[in-house]
Amino acid sequence: MKVIEISCLEVWREISNYIEDGVDAELRARMEAHFKVCAHCTAILDGTRNVVKLVTDGVEYPMPDGFSQRLYNKIKDK
Amino acid sequence: MTALTHAPNVPQVADTDVNDPKLRQVIDGAAITKSPPQAWYRTMGHNPEVAKAFANYWDLLHRGGAVPHQIKELARIQIAQMIGCDFCARQTSPLAATITEEEKACCALPNWEHPDAKTRAALHYARTLTLDDGRDTAVYEELKEYYSNAEIIELAAFFCLTAGGNRMAKSWSIEPHGGVSAIPAGAISIHGRESMGASKPHLEPTEAELIQRACQGDKEAFYSLVRPCERAVYTTAVSILNNPEDAEEVAQEAVLKALAHLAGFRGEAKFSTWLIQITINEARLKLRKDRRHLYESVDEQRTSEDGEYFPKDFADWREIPSEALQRKEVREALKCAIASLPLKYREVFVLRDVQQLKIEEAAQILGITEGSVKTRLLRARLRLRDALAPGIDGSWSMGKPEYQKVRPW
Numbered sequence: 478m479k480v481i482e483i484s485c486l487e488v489w490r491e492i493s494n495y496i497e498d499g500v501d502a503e504l505r506a507r508m509e510a511h512f513k514v515c516a517h518c519t520a521i522l523d524g525t526r527n528v529v530k531l532v533t534d535g536v537e538y539p540m541p542d543g544f545s546q547r548l549y550n551k552i553k554d555k
Numbered sequence: 556m557t558a559l560t561h562a563p564n565v566p567q568v569a570d571t572d573v574n575d576p577k578l579r580q581v582i583d584g585a586a587i588t589k590s591p592p593q594a595w596y597r598t599m600g601h602n603p604e605v606a607k608a609f610a611n612y613w614d615l616l617h618r619g620g621a622v623p624h625q626i627k628e629l630a631r632i633q634i635a636q637m638i639g640c641d642f643c644a645r646q647t648s649p650l651a652a653t654i655t656e657e658e659k660a661c662c663a664l665p666n667w668e669h670p671d672a673k674t675r676a677a678l679h680y681a682r683t684l685t686l687d688d689g690r691d692t693a694v695y696e697e698l699k700e701y702y703s704n705a706e707i708i709e710l711a712a713f714f715c716l717t718a719g720g721n722r723m724a725k726s727w728s729i730e731p732h733g734g735v736s737a738i739p740a741g742a743i744s745i746h747g748r749e750s751m752g753a754s755k756p757h758l759e760p761t762e763a764e765l766i767q768r769a770c771q772g773d774k775e776a777f778y779s780l781v782r783p784c785e786r787a788v789y790t791t792a793v794s795i796l797n798n799p800e801d802a803e804e805v806a807q808e809a810v811l812k813a814l815a816h817l818a819g820f821r822g823e824a825k826f827s828t829w830l831i832q833i834t835i836n837e838a839r840l841k842l843r844k845d846r847r848h849l850y851e852s853v854d855e856q857r858t859s860e861d862g863e864y865f866p867k868d869f870a871d872w873r874e875i876p877s878e879a880l881q882r883k884e885v886r887e888a889l890k891c892a893i894a895s896l897p898l899k900y901r902e903v904f905v906l907r908d909v910q911q912l913k914i915e916e917a918a919q920i921l922g923i924t925e926g927s928v929k930t931r932l933l934r935a936r937l938r939l940r941d942a943l944a945p946g947i948d949g950s951w952s953m954g955k956p957e958y959q960k961v962r963p964w
Contacts, residue, residue, distance in 0.1 A: 489937070490933070492936075494933070497914075520944070524943070525936045525939075525940045527943075528889075528908075529908050529936060532893075532908050532909050533908065533909070533911065537889060537893065537909070538793050538909070540786060541799055544803060544806075545782070548806070551811060552774055
C-alpha cells in the first residue's frame, strides 16, 4: 500500500493526538512513515511523550501535610 | 427507584377537560415555546383565568422586553438550579438556541462566572435576588453599567416570576411529558445512575446514596464523597494558583461551597467532576480578586487558540534515564515549565496529563469542546517539550556543540 507523504507541520499538528492513540489508521501510517525518515520530528515526538510520562506520578504537586485533616475539620465545623 | 416515585400534589387537567379556547391556545403554544412546557399550563389549567394571565405576563417578560432573551433564559436556568427545581432547569427555550449544554451545566455551579460581562451582571443580580435580599450594592453598581432602570425592572420582575414559578412547579411535582416527577421536594436528581444502581447489588453506599445522606445533613457521608477526589481538588487549585497556601484555602472554600449547594447538584456528571469545576471557578475568582495584575487574563480562556506551532529546536530527548527522573533539578524545571504555561493550557494539561482525566471529562469541567481540549493539550505538551528537552540533552549552553546541532537554522 502506498503511503501518502505528510509534512512536518502536519505531524506537529497531530503529534498530541498520535500519543493519545487518537488518530485514524491511515494518518498513523503516514506519521510513522514520516518518523522513520525525519529525525527532527522523532525528537519532537520523543520529547512530547516524555513530558507526558514525567508528570503522571503527580509528584510536582505534593499535598501539604495535614491537608485532609484540616479539610475534614472544616466540613465538620460547617 | 420506586421509592422516589409519588403522586403529583396537583394533577394535570386532561386534554378533554380543557374547554376554554384561549387556555387551549396557551397549552398548544407551550408545545412550541417549551419554556414553560405544556405540563405547566395543564396543571395551572384548574384555574384558567390565572393560567392565561400568567401566560401573558410570562410572555411579556421572557420573550418580550428589551433585555436579550438569551440572557434571561440563562438566568432562568440558573435560578431553577439554585432553587433545586430540576424540572425547570431541564427546559430550554428554542429561541435561546445558542445556549450550549456546557453553559447549562455551568449554571449549576455555585460560583460559575459567565465570560460575558453584561450576562454576568444579570446573573449576579438573579443570584442575589433569589438567595439573598437582593440589595447588594456592588451587584447594583455592576448592573447599572449595562442596564437602564427600565431594563432592571424587567429583569427583577422576570427573576421573581421565575423564582416563584420554579417553587410552584417543584411543589406540584410535575414532569415535562405529563408524568410524575421522580424527584420529591428536597431530594436530588440522580439521572443516568438508576440502571447501574438497580442491576448491581453492592455493600458500599453509591454516590447517589451518599449525596442523599449528605443533603440530609450527614457530614461523614459528605466527606466520603470528597475524600477520593481531595487530591484532584488540591492539584487543580495549586496548578492554577501556583501557591500551596492559596490552593489549600481555595480547595477548602470549594468543598464548603459544594456542601452548601449540594441540593442543586443534578447528578448528570460525576460528583468529582462537579467539585473540580467548582474548584476551578473558585481558583479563577481568587486570581481575579487578589492578583489580577500579575496573571494573564482569565477571560482569555474564551479566545481562539494561537496560530501554528513551530518548535524552538529539535533537541533529542529520546529516553528519560531513570536517574534523571529523580534529579531534583529536572522536577523543578518541570514544575516551573508547567507554572509558566498560559492558564488555558495549564488547566487542560493538569486535568488530562497530571490527573489522567478523559478528554470528555476535561471538556465538561472546563465548559469547552473536546476539540478545544485537544488543541490546548497539544500546545501545552509542545511548549513543555520546548522548555525541557534542550535542558535534558545538555544543549542549553550556546558554547556546547549540541546547541547548534538541535538548532539547524
